Amino acid sequence: MLLVSFASSAHAAAAARAPSSAAAPIELRVAVPSDERAAYFIRLLEQSLQLIGQPYTVRYLKDLPPRRMWAMLGRGDVNLFYGMITEEKERNRRIVPLRVGLTNGLIGQRVLLIRPEDANLFATVRSVSDLKRTGLVAGFGEGWADAKVWRAAGLPVYEHVAPWPTIFAMAAAGNRHVDYLPRGVIEVLEEARTHPEMVVEQRLLFEYPADFGFYLSAAAARYQPILERALKEAEATGLKERLLRESFGDDIKALGLSRRLRVPLPGAPR
Structure with missing residues (x-):
């Protein structure tokens, strides 16, 4: 298993929008595929948090089969993963859905x-x-x-x-x-x-009708309002649309x- 680890905080412009009392960093352990398929979702996650001035640390766990990733999420070994939004996942009490689609369908x-x-x-x-x-x-x-x-x-x-x-x-x-x-x-x-x-x-x-969404482990449910706010801000400001266009626009055309x-x-x- 390859573990990629780094930390980041908001850039200066986003930090200027943060509250005067600095928010506590959120700590994310994110399961992602080992190839380039995750690049857009990583950019969206990080830049959305930067947009609202939310400090964070993030570790990316790669080279794990999807079934193992979901099992690790359910146990809390990782606390964030993305996948298809389904009723089955919505009913799973071991994971917490973020109710914001990631690819505009x-x-x-x-x-x-x-x-x-x-x-x-x-x-x-x-x-x-x-x-x-x-x-x-x-x-x-x-x-x-x-x-x-x-x-x-x-x-x-x-x-x-x-x-x-x-x-x-x-x-x-x-x-x-x-x-x-x-x-x-x-x-x-x-x-x-x-x-x-x-x-x-x-x-x-x-x-x-289908979309991807982020899912949190139950132990990280306290991050749900923060991450949903960040993703909704990315929608409202056009950040998500820009990242979709930059990542996939040429291929879709x-x-x-x-x-x-x-x-x-x-x-x-x-």
Whole structure:
């Protein structure tokens, strides 16, 4: 396990907005994926706290499987993690949701990573029923909420138990239980660049209401109002929109969402 640790306090402009009696620092132990997928969420977290002049220290724990991260959050070994907002998590008394979405719903807009030789198969798809008739199997990580959305639509699903990056070679091989990967518009092009054996399907955009949110351990529930205030301030001031644009704007533009055929999927992750 790689542990990345550093501390930060608000920059001068944000500090000027802080109350005259300095706020006590909050201490965060944050679980994040080991690749670059977490970069936006880290920037949003830290810059939101800086925006309200809230001192903090933060340690990032990486190279942990998602299931282990959630288990550690439930035990309080880490006290902050981000993931898909679901009713199941909302009911979990061991974790505390921050009720502010993090991607403005972008994670619920999905395009497909496919094998190049399958492009003609997807060229005939105009609906969920058409996709189902292909018999092709979508790949997700084990326990991912998105897999439930695909299943609810009657689509075949494979849930990958091993570390996520190994699924790309499996899908490319064409004989390993998985045929394509539905990926969020904020992640798919980076993954395509990293895994050139797969290509981005060019016609379709699958949509369902979904977003990521931060979750606290129950032991860190006292931080909930502070973090929610920081995230809401990031929304109100345009900070979140700017970070989304800086992090994902070029890729979203390159995907040409407005020209794609929109295919709605029923329901949000549960």
